[in-house]
Amino acid sequence: MTTVKQAPAAAPPAPSPRAPSNPDAVARPPRRRARRSTISVLKHAGLITLSVVMIYPLIWLVVSSFKPNGEIFTNISIFTNNLTLDNYVKGWSSQGAPFSLFLLNSSIIVVGAIIGNLISCSLAAYAFARLNFRFRTLFFVLMLGTIMLPIHVVLVPQFIIFKELGWLGTFLPLIVPKFLAADAFFVFLMVQFIRALPNEIFEAARIDGAGHLRSFVQVTLPLMVPALATTAIFTFIWTWGDFFGPLIYLRTTSVFPVSVALKGFVDQQSTSDYGGMFAMSVLSLVPLFIAFLLGQRYLVKGIATTGIK
Amino acid sequence: MSSLGELRNVALSARRRGPRVKTRFTDNKAGYAFLAPWLVGLIVFTIGPMLYSLYLAFTRYNLLQPPRWIGLDNFTQMFSDERLWNSLRVTFTYVIVGVPLQLVIALVIAILLDKGMRGLSFYRSIFYLPSLLGGSVAIAILWTQVFGKDGIVNGFLAWFGIDGPGWISDPNTALGTLIILHIWTFGSPMVIFLAGLRQIPDMYYEAAQMDGAGRLRQFFSITFPLLTPIIFFNLVLQVIFAFQSFTQAYIVSGGSGGPSDSTMFFTLYLYQQAFTQLHMGYASAMAWFLLVIIAAFTGLNFWLSRFWVFYDD
Numbered sequence: 001m002t003t004v005k006q007a008p009a010a011a012p013p014a015p016s017p018r019a020p021s022n023p024d025a026v027a028r029p030p031r032r033r034a035r036r037s038t039i040s041v042l043k044h045a046g047l048i049t050l051s052v053v054m055i056y057p058l059i060w061l062v063v064s065s066f067k068p069n070g071e072i073f074t075n076i077s078i079f080t081n082n083l084t085l086d087n088y089v090k091g092w093s094s095q096g097a098p099f100s101l102f103l104l105n106s107s108i109i110v111v112g113a114i115i116g117n118l119i120s121c122s123l124a125a126y127a128f129a130r131l132n133f134r135f136r137t138l139f140f141v142l143m144l145g146t147i148m149l150p151i152h153v154v155l156v157p158q159f160i161i162f163k164e165l166g167w168l169g170t171f172l173p174l175i176v177p178k179f180l181a182a183d184a185f186f187v188f189l190m191v192q193f194i195r196a197l198p199n200e201i202f203e204a205a206r207i208d209g210a211g212h213l214r215s216f217v218q219v220t221l222p223l224m225v226p227a228l229a230t231t232a233i234f235t236f237i238w239t240w241g242d243f244f245g246p247l248i249y250l251r252t253t254s255v256f257p258v259s260v261a262l263k264g265f266v267d268q269q270s271t272s273d274y275g276g277m278f279a280m281s282v283l284s285l286v287p288l289f290i291a292f293l294l295g296q297r298y299l300v301k302g303i304a305t306t307g308i309k
Numbered sequence: 310m311s312s313l314g315e316l317r318n319v320a321l322s323a324r325r326r327g328p329r330v331k332t333r334f335t336d337n338k339a340g341y342a343f344l345a346p347w348l349v350g351l352i353v354f355t356i357g358p359m360l361y362s363l364y365l366a367f368t369r370y371n372l373l374q375p376p377r378w379i380g381l382d383n384f385t386q387m388f389s390d391e392r393l394w395n396s397l398r399v400t401f402t403y404v405i406v407g408v409p410l411q412l413v414i415a416l417v418i419a420i421l422l423d424k425g426m427r428g429l430s431f432y433r434s435i436f437y438l439p440s441l442l443g444g445s446v447a448i449a450i451l452w453t454q455v456f457g458k459d460g461i462v463n464g465f466l467a468w469f470g471i472d473g474p475g476w477i478s479d480p481n482t483a484l485g486t487l488i489i490l491h492i493w494t495f496g497s498p499m500v501i502f503l504a505g506l507r508q509i510p511d512m513y514y515e516a517a518q519m520d521g522a523g524r525l526r527q528f529f530s531i532t533f534p535l536l537t538p539i540i541f542f543n544l545v546l547q548v549i550f551a552f553q554s555f556t557q558a559y560i561v562s563g564g565s566g567g568p569s570d571s572t573m574f575f576t577l578y579l580y581q582q583a584f585t586q587l588h589m590g591y592a593s594a595m596a597w598f599l600l601v602i603i604a605a606f607t608g609l610n611f612w613l614s615r616f617w618v619f620y621d622d
Contacts, residue, residue: 043421044427044428046421047418047421047422047428047432050418050436051432051435051436054435054436054439054493055435055438055439056461057451057452057455057461058438058439058442058451060455060461061447061451073457073459073460076460076461076464076465119346120346120347120350121347123343123344123345123346123347124343124344124346124347126343127339127340127341127343127344127347128344131336131339131340131343132335132336132340133335133336133337133339133340133341133344134335134337134340136340139344139348139351142351143347143351146351146355148549148603148607149355149600150549150552150553150596150599150600150603151553152553152576152579152595152596152599152600153358153359153362153596153597153599153600154354154355154358154359154362155362155583155592155596156358156362156365156583156589156592156593156596157357157358157359157361157362157365158354158358159583160361160372160589161353161354161358163372177350177354179346180346180347180349180350180353180354181346181347181350182350182354182355187347211339212336212339212343216343237441240445241442241444241445241446243445243446243555243556243559243560244555244556247559248584258446259445259446260446262446262447262450263446263560265450266450266453266560266563267563267564274454277450278454281446281447281450281451282447284445284446284447285442285445285447285448288441288442288445289442292438292441296434299437299441300433300437300500303497303500303501304500304501304503304504305504
């Protein structure tokens with residue numbers, strides 16, 4: 001895992017390979033150098049144009065959330081003089097409960113899922129990476145298989161299980177599986193990480209008399225903080241944005257997370273409170289955006305090594 | 310060995326022996342103690358439900374009365390279910406058009422973002438952000454507005470005097486807008502490509518330059534062959550994920566798969582059968598059909614990979 005060199009996002013650009021320390025570059029005839037810089041300018045122009053196209057809908061969403069309802073579609077530009085907070089005020093209470101309740105519900109589910117994933121996935125990963133037991137290879141292959149398994153194959157029976165347990169309409173179906181390492185992605189990510197740690201550390205711990213529990217808690221966990229951070233951030237982002245699970249298990253407004261609450265705006269589009277819809281959409285994206293800013297380094301590393309989004 | 314290469318071996322071939330452990334003696338008790346939560350989860354939430362779902366696929370079951378065995382009826386019904394075949398066509402179009410386009414763009418942009426280029430981390434962030442948000446309800450809602458009759462796209466077209474249709478409400482274009490949404494999230498495969506590009510040793514390019522190879526020649530002789538395992542890895546994963554897309558189609562169509570079933574993904578039809586019609590047996594049969602389709606596509610990908618994926622080691 002550590003062999004994938006990803007510069008931290010905030011780091012200054014690495015020295016250019018075309019730096020003058022390269023004697024070739026100095027000797028290069030001027031015309032060729034001019035052509036190279038023309039290509040470079042064109043490349044940046046293209047990339048900046050693409051960046052603007054990519055990001056424009058997001059900026060438009062944010063700006064529109066501050067526009068008066070009448071102006072949202074008559075003025076598609078992101079420049080306006082009439083900025084207002086009305087949409088936030090109206091949107092906040094338009095879904096049958098104050099939006100703070102939906103934010104709170106999402107937060108409870110997210111925190112539960114993060115705690116569950118951190119505990120259960122790290123335990124399983126330690127077993128796979130450090131312990132030798134019967135059927136380990138078989139279980140490891142099964143674990144990888146569950147990553148690829150479409151959730152639909154287990155959907156109906158899981159629904160019946162939660163129904164029989166009386167858990168429908170509660171957060172339990174969304175949290176409890178995380179305590180049983182249902183997100184095998186993270187087990188895999190942590191296995192990769194623990195395997196990359198030098199074996200000598202674990203041997204030293206054993207010589208000092210540490211059992212597996214101590215070796216896990218006092219040696220492995222502190223060393224795998226980057227993998228734990230990656231797991232926490234991805235769990236946050238996925239659980240916050242998850243729509244399918246809450247759609248199936250939660251049916252009353254008072255337990256809706258943000259994702260399902262937003263759906264309400266689509267269901268009742270005849271009222272066409274576009275401003276409120278945009279405002280609450282923006283609010284729902286703010287936590288994701290903050291996670292993105294804070295965890296960029298881990299996000300990039302996480303997807304580079306495992307291919308998860 | 311590189312971690313991406315290792316990942317590819319572990320995740321994609323399963324031929325590998327399993328994790329390396331230097332201690333030779335076995336430690337069954339501790340092993341199973343640490344594995345216990347995952348094992349319980351595997352049995353209770355995966356293997357058990359899979360077996361039960363397989364059973365339900367041969368029954369009629371509406372949650373209220375106990376399941377009734379009907380043999381292969383669900384499967385024969387699937388063959389004559391026009392809406393199911395339509396949903397397959399929609400899903401296949403989405404996968405076969407969306408995934409390759411997304412990967413080609415991800416690869417081209419990754420290659421444009423040279424090592425040590427100015428502003429690399431800025432571009433990477435900008436291009437990656439949409440793939441982080443893309444699966445959320447808010448973005449799906451935004452898409453209905455961007456491609457609406459009065460949306461940004463038509464506003465832009467109006468500058469050129471073109472009167473655009475309501476892209477989302479027109480059955481001919483609705484699926485296209487979802488494919489564009491998929492392509493918009495090219496950032497995550499791009500980051501994987503960037504990591505792969507970084508692992509190609511500079512000396513290969515230096516040697517090629519000494520031999521007088523141009524940039525195009527360097528791409529086809531060095532970059533592309535060495536990157537094929539990662540292209541393959543991205544392709545397999547993206548196909549598996551794309552087959553399971555749900556949220557965007559649900560929100561864009563208000564849960565209906567409309568207009569005229571043009572955004573009725575297979576998973577959306579499965580959801581409707583299970584949770585609005587309460588055809589739990591039929592939905593289970595559909596789920597197994599989906600599993601077979603995904604497995605077949607993945608198998609096909611592996612078979613085809615023998616002809617174009619190049620392994621250095």
